Amino acid sequence: MRCVTIILAFFLLHQPVNGQKEGRALIDSLVSELPNAKDDTLKGRLYKRIADESFFIDTRQALTYARLGLAHVSAMRWQRGIGVFNVAMARAFSDMGNVDSCMYYNKRGLEVFRKMGDTYNMANTFNNIGVMQQNLASNYPEAIRYYLLALKEAEKLGDKYLMSNASDNVGSVYLTQKNYKKALFYSLKALNLRGQLEKGDNYNIEREVGNSLNTLGSIYLQMKDTTAARGHFSKALVMQERAGNTEGLAKAYGSLALLENRNYPKRLSYARKSEQLWNEVNPVHIEAANNVGNIGAAYLEMYKIGSLPEGITSKALLLKEAEQYLRKAIRISEQNGDIGYKSHFTGILAEVQEQMGDFRNAFYNFRAYKMVEDSLFSQEEKNKIAGLEGEREIALRDKQIRINALELEARKRQQWLLTGGLLLLAGIGALLYRQNRMRKRTNVQLLHLNNELDEANQVKARFFAILSHDLRSPVANLVNFLHLQKEAPDLMRAEAAEIHQKRLTESAELLLEGMESMLLWSKTQMQQFKPQARRVAVEDLFEYIRKFFSGTEHIRFTFDNPGSLTVVTDEDYLRTIMQNLTHNAVKALKRTQNAEIHWKAEAKGGRIVLSVADNGPGASDEQLNALYDDHATIGIKSGLGLHLIRDLAKAISCEISARPNAGTGMLFSLVIKEA
Structure with missing residues (x-):
C-alpha cells in the first residue's frame, strides 16, 4: 500500500541537468536550484518535486518542503498548486500517523480539485484518503471504497500510473483480509500496468515496479510459497537500490528478514538494516512498526527453542529484548494510528508476558488483541468489502453490456452498409460487364461494317475509274470530230464524213444509255431512297x-x-x-x-x-x-x-x-x- 503524489502535466519539472540523478543526489540538486529560480511558477514546481522525492528519503523533509510550497502557491493564488500542496501535506501527516491533519488537508485539496473539475488529482486524492483509512484508521471497507473511486476515475482517464497505484492498494487490503486470490489479482494487475509505464518526471519506473514486486512477495510469503516470495523480494531490492528509494529498501529488507525463519542471525541482520533505513526516512511509518515488532517476535522464538544469538548470555535477556521491541512496535503503531499492527504485536507481547510469569497483564493484553482482531477481520467486515467490490463489478458489467450493445448495433449497421455496398458494387459490375459486352458487339459490328464499307468503296472506286474512261472516249471522239469539221471541212470527203457522223451518233447514243444507267444505279446506292x-x-x-x-x-x-x-x-x-x-x-x-x-x-x-x-x-x-x-x-x-x-x-x-x-x-x- 502506498500514498500517491499528485503531478499534472503542467506541474512537472523538466530539468535536463537532473535527468540522470536519483534519490538524495536528485534532492540536493533540486534544492540548490531554488535560490536561482526567478519565475514563481518554476519555484513552485521545484518545491513540489523536492517534496515528492523526499517522501522516499525523509518524511519530515517532505513535510517541510510541502509546507513551503503551499505558502508559495497560496501567495500566487495558484488554485491547482494550492490543491496539490494540500494533498502533499496530507501524505506527510499520513506517513507520520497524524489522522486528523491528514484528513483535513486531503479534504482541502479535494475541494479545490472538484471545483476545477480536475479528475486526475481527484483520483490521486481518493487514493490517499484510502491509504489513510487503511493504515491509520484500519477501516478497510472505507479504504476499499476510496481505492475503487480512485480506480474508477483513473480508468476514465486511461492513466496507467494512477490505475496501478489504486490496484496495488486494493490488493494490499485483500492481503490483510487473507483473501490471497483477490490480492494476487489486483497486485499482478498493478505490476503489469507499471511495466507499461514510460519514463516521466512524476514517477520512477524502477521504484514503482519494485513496490509491486514487494507487495507480491508479501502475498506469496503469507501463502507459504517461500520460493516465489524470495524471488520477488530479491528483485524488489535490486529495483529499489537502482532507484535510490530508501523507503522501498527498508520494506524489502524487512520482508527478506521474514523469509529467513529459523536462520536467526541472518533474519536479525536484515531486520536491523530495515530498522536503520526506517529511522532515516520515517521512524513512525507503519512498516517501521511492523519491522521492529518482527524483531521482538524473533527473540521470542529464540527463547522458545533455546537459541542464544551473539551478545545474549541468557534466555531471560531474550525475553527482555522481545518485550522491548514489541513495546516499541506498539508505541509506533499508536503514534501513526495503526490499529492492526498494534493489536497483532499486543497479542505477541501477551505471549512474552506469559513466559515471564506476568499472567495478569498477559490476560488483559490477549483479550485486547482478540477484541481488535475479531473486529478487524470479522465476517461483517469481509462482507462489506465484498459488497463494495461487487458494486464495482456490477457497474463494470453494466458498462460492458452497454458497450457490447453499442458494438452489436454498430456491427449490424456496418453489416447493412457492407451488404448495400456489395450489392451496389455488384450492380455497377453487372452494368460495366453489360456495357463491355455491348461495346464489344458494337465494335464487332462496326468493324464488319467498316470492312464492308472499305470493300464497297474499293469497288466503287474501280467502277468510277472505268466509267470515267468509258464516258471520256465517246465525248472525246465527238469533240475531235466537231473541231475537225469546223477547222478543216475540206479534208473530209462526203462518204467519210457520213461514216464518222454515224459512228458519233452511235457513240452519243451509247453515252446517253450509260449515263442513264449510271444515274439509276447511283440512286439505288443512296440510303435515303x-x-x-x-x-x-x-x-x-x-x-x-x-x-x-x-x-x-x-x-x-x-x-x-x-x-x-x-x-x-x-x-x-x-x-x-x-x-x-x-x-x-x-x-x-x-x-x-x-x-x-x-x-x-x-x-x-x-x-x-x-x-x-x-x-x-x-x-x-x-x-x-x-x-x-x-x-x-x-x-x-x-x-x-x-x-x-x-x-x-x-x-x-x-x-x-x-x-x-x-x-x-x-x-x-x-x-x-x-x-
Whole structure:
C-alpha cells in the first residue's frame, strides 16, 4: 500500500541537468536550484518535486518542503498548486500517523480539485484518503471504497500510473483480509500496468515496479510459497537500490528478514538494516512498526527453542529484548494510528508476558488483541468489502453490456452498409460487364461494317475509274470530230464524213444509255431512297414494257399473264429491272432475224416468277459475271446494266437468275414472294 503524489502535466519539472540523478543526489540538486529560480511558477514546481522525492528519503523533509510550497502557491493564488500542496501535506501527516491533519488537508485539496473539475488529482486524492483509512484508521471497507473511486476515475482517464497505484492498494487490503486470490489479482494487475509505464518526471519506473514486486512477495510469503516470495523480494531490492528509494529498501529488507525463519542471525541482520533505513526516512511509518515488532517476535522464538544469538548470555535477556521491541512496535503503531499492527504485536507481547510469569497483564493484553482482531477481520467486515467490490463489478458489467450493445448495433449497421455496398458494387459490375459486352458487339459490328464499307468503296472506286474512261472516249471522239469539221471541212470527203457522223451518233447514243444507267444505279446506292412496297398488277408492268419499247420495229414482243397475277413490291424498282433486262435483250437481238422477246408471269410454290426470254445469240459466263459478283469489272460496255439489275433486285428481295433459253437466246427469271 502506498500514498500517491499528485503531478499534472503542467506541474512537472523538466530539468535536463537532473535527468540522470536519483534519490538524495536528485534532492540536493533540486534544492540548490531554488535560490536561482526567478519565475514563481518554476519555484513552485521545484518545491513540489523536492517534496515528492523526499517522501522516499525523509518524511519530515517532505513535510517541510510541502509546507513551503503551499505558502508559495497560496501567495500566487495558484488554485491547482494550492490543491496539490494540500494533498502533499496530507501524505506527510499520513506517513507520520497524524489522522486528523491528514484528513483535513486531503479534504482541502479535494475541494479545490472538484471545483476545477480536475479528475486526475481527484483520483490521486481518493487514493490517499484510502491509504489513510487503511493504515491509520484500519477501516478497510472505507479504504476499499476510496481505492475503487480512485480506480474508477483513473480508468476514465486511461492513466496507467494512477490505475496501478489504486490496484496495488486494493490488493494490499485483500492481503490483510487473507483473501490471497483477490490480492494476487489486483497486485499482478498493478505490476503489469507499471511495466507499461514510460519514463516521466512524476514517477520512477524502477521504484514503482519494485513496490509491486514487494507487495507480491508479501502475498506469496503469507501463502507459504517461500520460493516465489524470495524471488520477488530479491528483485524488489535490486529495483529499489537502482532507484535510490530508501523507503522501498527498508520494506524489502524487512520482508527478506521474514523469509529467513529459523536462520536467526541472518533474519536479525536484515531486520536491523530495515530498522536503520526506517529511522532515516520515517521512524513512525507503519512498516517501521511492523519491522521492529518482527524483531521482538524473533527473540521470542529464540527463547522458545533455546537459541542464544551473539551478545545474549541468557534466555531471560531474550525475553527482555522481545518485550522491548514489541513495546516499541506498539508505541509506533499508536503514534501513526495503526490499529492492526498494534493489536497483532499486543497479542505477541501477551505471549512474552506469559513466559515471564506476568499472567495478569498477559490476560488483559490477549483479550485486547482478540477484541481488535475479531473486529478487524470479522465476517461483517469481509462482507462489506465484498459488497463494495461487487458494486464495482456490477457497474463494470453494466458498462460492458452497454458497450457490447453499442458494438452489436454498430456491427449490424456496418453489416447493412457492407451488404448495400456489395450489392451496389455488384450492380455497377453487372452494368460495366453489360456495357463491355455491348461495346464489344458494337465494335464487332462496326468493324464488319467498316470492312464492308472499305470493300464497297474499293469497288466503287474501280467502277468510277472505268466509267470515267468509258464516258471520256465517246465525248472525246465527238469533240475531235466537231473541231475537225469546223477547222478543216475540206479534208473530209462526203462518204467519210457520213461514216464518222454515224459512228458519233452511235457513240452519243451509247453515252446517253450509260449515263442513264449510271444515274439509276447511283440512286439505288443512296440510303435515303428505300423501296416502298405495295401491291402491283403484273399486267400493269407488262403494259409499261410494251409502251416503253413500242418504237422498236424489228422485234416482236409477246406477254403471257394467264392468272392476272399481282405482286407486292416497289413498282419503280421492279419496272427498272424489267426495263434493263428488256433493253439488254433488244441489244442482243440487233442482228438477229425474226427476233422475239417473250415476257411470262406464273405462280410457283407461293412465289411469283416473272421471266423474259429472247432468241438471240446468248451470253457467256464472263458477260453475266456482274449479275452475281460484287467485285466483277464493270463499264458501260461490260456489265453496268447487270450491276444495276443486281443491286435493285437485292434491294426489293427479288431473286434473279439467268440461263440459256431452249435452243438459242437467254432466259432471265425474277422470283418474288407472294404476299
